[in-house]
Amino acid sequence: MLFGQITLVLVCLFAGAALYINVVEQPARLVLDDRSLLAEWQPSYRRAAKMQAGLVVLSGGLGLAAAWLTHDWRWIVGAVVILINGPYTLLGIMPTNKLLEATAAEQADGASRAMIKRWGQLHAGRTALGFAAILADLWALQ
Helix, strand or coil: CHHHHHHHHHHHHHHHHHHHHHHHHHHHHCCCCHHHHHHHHHHHHHHHHHHHHHHHHHHHHHHHHHHHHHCCCHHHHHHHHHHCHHHHHHHHHHHHHHHHHHCCHHHCCHHHHHHHHHHHHHHHHHHHHHHHHHHHHHHHHC
């Protein structure tokens, strides 16, 4: 099932990018001073958000198409798990994102650092959802 295989590849790309952010980028940026930390987070977030949102929409849509074409409900499980990233981000992470985006680098301080640390913890939920979607899609491919 080609749609299913493409879905799995896209979900893997999402999960890999999310994991990279949590394991590599976030720890590296946290060694910066407060101003540099915020100045790095802001453009990084904007770029990653576009990429990850696109991967969520594409993989979720293709997962639903795979379910439709194969009449296999397991694809719906994977699609729902990856698509949950949308509401999770909007409701759980977006308030922090908005505050960080609205803060000028010159105003960065311990509070903005704490928000970025919290953001990293919240982002780990997106990583977990990505890997859960991989497992669901692998299950559907059996």
